[in-house]
Structure formats: C-alpha cells, structure tokens
Amino acid sequence: MSHDKLSDVVQATAAKFGIPGVAVGIWADGQEIFAAHGVTSLDNPLPVDQHTLFQLGSTTKPFTATALMRLVADGRVDLDAPVRRYVPELELADEQAAAEITVLNLLNHTAGLEWNLLSDTGDGDDALAEFVAKFPELRQIAPPGTRASYSQAGFNLVGRILEKVTGLTYEQAVASLVLEPVGLSSSFFAPEDVRARRFAEGHNPGEDGTLSVAQEWQVPRCQNPGGGLKSTVADLLRWARFHLADGRAESGAQVLPADVLRRMQVPTVELQASSLGDAFGICWFLRDVDGVRTFGHGGSANGQFAEFLIVPERNFAIAAVANAGPDGTSFNQAVVRWALENYLGVVDRDPEPIPYDAARAQEIVGQYDIDVMTLTIATDGTGLTLAAAIKPEIRAASEDEMPADYEPAAMGLLPGDGDEYIVTEGGLTGQRGFFSRDENGTVVAIDLAGRVFNRVPAASA
Incomplete structure (x- = not known):
C-alpha cells in the first residue's frame, strides 16, 4: 500500500467530516507509514504532521496500566490485593465496597464505581490525593467484581496507587516507569512541555455548526491518570511496537517481562454488545474483528479524539488523531476500518x-442519566433516536468549557432478545450497547460506551 494512497484517504475522510487537522500512523510489514492533513488550529494554523502533539484523552489509560504492571512485575503491587493495602485512606459511601475493591477491579473497570467526579482539585502535587478524598461522593452502581462499567474515577485511583507505592507524583511515576524506558520522548503531561512544541487545539461546533477553537484545553491534573497525556502518532507507533514485542524497548532494555505484557492482553471480563470490545483485558479493550484478535483503546478530550489499535498476529498497529468534535471519532474509526481492510x-x-x-420501542423511550449527562431515547412512531447532552445545571455551574452535545440520531435494536442496540447516524454512529431490566422486566438502565446510565423516573424526566 503506497503512502500516497493513505494520504488521499486521510485527506478525503477529513474533508468529509470537516476536521481541521488529523494525523495517522500505521505500522505494517515492518515499516512506519504516516499521513497528516490540515492545521493545528483554525485561529493560529500550523501544518499537522506525525510529530504534532494531540490530547489522547482515555488513550492515556494503557500508559497508566502499564506503569502499574511494572510494579506488579517487581512484586510491589498485587493485583488481587484490596486497594486499601496501598491507599488506606480510601473511603466510599459503601464501606463494604471500599474494603473489597481490588487493584484488578480498577484496571478492568469492575469496581462498580460511577464514571467520574467532576472535580478540579488544583495543579499541586496533592491533586490526586484531594481527588480521592472526595470518593465518598462517588456513586456505587454495582458490587465490586459483578459487572464491567467504565470508570474514569477508578483509573484516577490507579494513579494514586502509583503515587503511594513509588513516592513520586503520578506524572513522575509514569515517566520513570514507562515513558523514558520505552523511549517515548514526545509524550507529556505538563502544559509547559507541550507548549514548547507544535500541538493541536480542539474544535467544537457552535449552534450554527461553525467550528471554533475549544478554549478549555488542559484537563484538571487529578484527571491525568485517566486522560491527561499528550502525544504524537510517531510516539504512539513506538508504543505499539513495545506492546507487540516481548517487553523490551527498542534500546534493548527489558522494561516489562513478556509474560506480564501478554497478561494485559488476556480477557478478564466479558463485555456485552459493546462497540468498544468483546472483553476487557488489563485496561485494553479486546475485540475480534473478522476473526482476527485485536486490542486497543480510544480516547476523547475537549474537541480532540484518538484511536489506537493493535493486531498482534499480523504485527500491525494504527494510531489516528483528530482535532474536532463531535465527528473526530467518526474520522478515526473510518480510517481505522479502511486500514484494516486495505492492509490486512x-x-x-x-x-x-x-x-x-413499536411495542419494544415504548419499553425503552425515556431519559437515562449519569452524574453529568442525560441520554434521551425518543420515537416518532417510525423509528428510534438517541441524543446525549450535558445536563443544563452542570453546564450552568461549570466555569469550564464543555464538549458539544450529540443531537438526536437514528438508532435501532439488534436481533435477539438481549435488548441490544446500535446507533446508525451522527457522531455516535456505530456505538453499540444494551438495556438492563429489573426482576419485573422493566427497562431500568442503558449501557453506552461502557457506562451505565440509569433510567430517570417519568415524573422527573
């Protein structure tokens, strides 16, 4: 496959989705192939290339998990130990859950913790400690170990474990355990490190659809373990080669034992009807695509999106980043699918x-929410739509800029009796999930992107 062909596809797909700046890196047949298009910012445009820094959002999580696994390999952390062994000050509203949650429960999102706390605890070295101190405010949605539910807060707690065990700040721990030994010289947390280099700014649409630069650029420091890393597609391919290999960096240094690295890629809990994967490994989303095993992780920040996928048996990897919402995800996924088909x-x-x-539709229409967002499922009598919106009171109370809402878009139920669905239009196209019922058969929740949204009673909807 020629570089020119990839460049043509990247340019055409960026134009289709109206993305100002994108970059794609592919590792195939033992070679790196890069393509980029557009600019870093509509306000201060500079050309994007494979060395341009983008926010990775949740694609940060595998870096956090890999750092933690280095401590596991060294015998300093036990995956099956309760989190309180390392963070004894951990408190939750549910005392039994606080005592039972294990390190592995955090790494494979089975701790039963709500998605996150919208909290900015400052830029000091105590940011994570202060964040964890707020955990009694975090809702417990299931007993530990009983189901998977994606939790940003849980991964921020992993960051606190790193701090407590190493005696370093989270950022220092990840740099010393992962970034430096693997040779990721263009991956940073601190804004001052990023601003000394070429970096992309996010963009969001206004009410008329016109894109403007996202003014809120840096996530709060307490959110770094789950989503604060900035990197380039060139560094992401080096990261991919590390996870494709035997735990050695390209320098030859043994960073992680091969068996520990492989353990991260083994299923630990199955996922139902999820576009993110068939199962969680240790942090990684694991998915069979057309009979081929893959692992990876996507991410989003304010107007920036990342997609990272590895196909181990084909020695293949792809990283795609885009700097506009809500269609940045659609761009990334379209390019990943094209690459899988055309390279493999x-x-x-x-x-x-x-x-x-119509009868099944009436069972599921209504509103469902988490702490910051509401999903609305509606019908016009001929089809179903799903909309996702930040709660108005959250927008009004926040001093920070927030991402754009997802307007109503078509969705449909999937074959079978598992109450599974797929979104077929809009920025959430391809997202799959399922509805949960109580003992009486009433729909009480919906899973979207690994998160559980509970149904809002009709009287308050």
Missing part, C-alpha cells in the same frame, strides 16, 4: 438493526 484484508462491519418494533 480484515473487514469490520456494523451489525444491521431489525425493523422498527
């Missing part, structure tokens, strides 16, 4: 929904 012959197709069923 692996075809990734969405399942087809069943025809509209």
Whole structure:
C-alpha cells in the first residue's frame, strides 16, 4: 500500500467530516507509514504532521496500566490485593465496597464505581490525593467484581496507587516507569512541555455548526491518570511496537517481562454488545474483528479524539488523531476500518438493526442519566433516536468549557432478545450497547460506551 494512497484517504475522510487537522500512523510489514492533513488550529494554523502533539484523552489509560504492571512485575503491587493495602485512606459511601475493591477491579473497570467526579482539585502535587478524598461522593452502581462499567474515577485511583507505592507524583511515576524506558520522548503531561512544541487545539461546533477553537484545553491534573497525556502518532507507533514485542524497548532494555505484557492482553471480563470490545483485558479493550484478535483503546478530550489499535498476529498497529468534535471519532474509526481492510484484508462491519418494533420501542423511550449527562431515547412512531447532552445545571455551574452535545440520531435494536442496540447516524454512529431490566422486566438502565446510565423516573424526566 503506497503512502500516497493513505494520504488521499486521510485527506478525503477529513474533508468529509470537516476536521481541521488529523494525523495517522500505521505500522505494517515492518515499516512506519504516516499521513497528516490540515492545521493545528483554525485561529493560529500550523501544518499537522506525525510529530504534532494531540490530547489522547482515555488513550492515556494503557500508559497508566502499564506503569502499574511494572510494579506488579517487581512484586510491589498485587493485583488481587484490596486497594486499601496501598491507599488506606480510601473511603466510599459503601464501606463494604471500599474494603473489597481490588487493584484488578480498577484496571478492568469492575469496581462498580460511577464514571467520574467532576472535580478540579488544583495543579499541586496533592491533586490526586484531594481527588480521592472526595470518593465518598462517588456513586456505587454495582458490587465490586459483578459487572464491567467504565470508570474514569477508578483509573484516577490507579494513579494514586502509583503515587503511594513509588513516592513520586503520578506524572513522575509514569515517566520513570514507562515513558523514558520505552523511549517515548514526545509524550507529556505538563502544559509547559507541550507548549514548547507544535500541538493541536480542539474544535467544537457552535449552534450554527461553525467550528471554533475549544478554549478549555488542559484537563484538571487529578484527571491525568485517566486522560491527561499528550502525544504524537510517531510516539504512539513506538508504543505499539513495545506492546507487540516481548517487553523490551527498542534500546534493548527489558522494561516489562513478556509474560506480564501478554497478561494485559488476556480477557478478564466479558463485555456485552459493546462497540468498544468483546472483553476487557488489563485496561485494553479486546475485540475480534473478522476473526482476527485485536486490542486497543480510544480516547476523547475537549474537541480532540484518538484511536489506537493493535493486531498482534499480523504485527500491525494504527494510531489516528483528530482535532474536532463531535465527528473526530467518526474520522478515526473510518480510517481505522479502511486500514484494516486495505492492509490486512480484515473487514469490520456494523451489525444491521431489525425493523422498527413499536411495542419494544415504548419499553425503552425515556431519559437515562449519569452524574453529568442525560441520554434521551425518543420515537416518532417510525423509528428510534438517541441524543446525549450535558445536563443544563452542570453546564450552568461549570466555569469550564464543555464538549458539544450529540443531537438526536437514528438508532435501532439488534436481533435477539438481549435488548441490544446500535446507533446508525451522527457522531455516535456505530456505538453499540444494551438495556438492563429489573426482576419485573422493566427497562431500568442503558449501557453506552461502557457506562451505565440509569433510567430517570417519568415524573422527573
């Protein structure tokens, strides 16, 4: 596959989705291939290339997890130990859960913790400690170990474990355990490190659809373990080669034992009807695509999106980044699918929904929420739509800029009796999930992107 062909696809796909700046890196046949298009910012445009820094959002999590696994390999952390062995000050509203949650529960999102706390605890070295002190405010949505539910707060707690065990700040621990030994010289947390280099700014659409630069650029420091890293597609391919290999950096240094590295890629809990994967390994989303095993992790920040996927048996990896929402995810996923098909012959197709069923539709229409967002499922009598919006009171109370909402877009139920669905239009196209019912058969929750949204009673909807 020629570099020119990849460049043509990247340029055309960026234009299709209206993304100001994108970069893609592919590792295939033992070679790096890069393509970039557009500019870092509509306000201060500079050309994007493979060395341009983008915010990775949740694609940070595998870096946090790999750092923690170095401590596991050294015998300093036990995955099956309760978190309180390392963070004895941990408190939750549910005391039994606080005592039972293990390190592995955090790494594979089975701790039963709500998605996150919207809290900025400052820029000091105590930011994570102060964040964890607020955990009694965090809702417990399930007993530990009983189900997977994606939790940003849980991964921020992993960052606190790193601090307590190493005696370093989270950022110092990840740099010394992962970034430096693997040779990731263009991956940073601190704004001053980023601003000394070329970096992308996020963009969000206004009410008329016109993109403008996202003014809120840096995530609060307490959110770094789950989503604060900035990196380049060139560094991400080096990161991919590390996870494809035997735990050695390209310098030859043994950073992680091969068996520990492979353990991260083994299923620990299955996921139902999730576009993110079939299972969690240790942090990684694991998914079979057209009969081929893959692992990876996506991420989003304010107007920036990342997609990172590895196909180990084909020695293949792809990293894609984009600097506009809400269609940055659509760009990344479209390019990843094109690359899988054209480099590997692996075809990734969405399942087809069943025809509209009015009776089943009436069972699921309504509102569902988490702490910061509401999902609205509606019907016009011929089809279903799903909308996702930041709660108005959260927007009003926040001094920070927040991402744009997802307008109502078509969704459909999937074959079978598992109450599974897929979104077929808009910025959430391809997202799959499922509805949960109580003992009486009433729909009480919906899973979207690994998060559980509980149904809002009709009287307060």
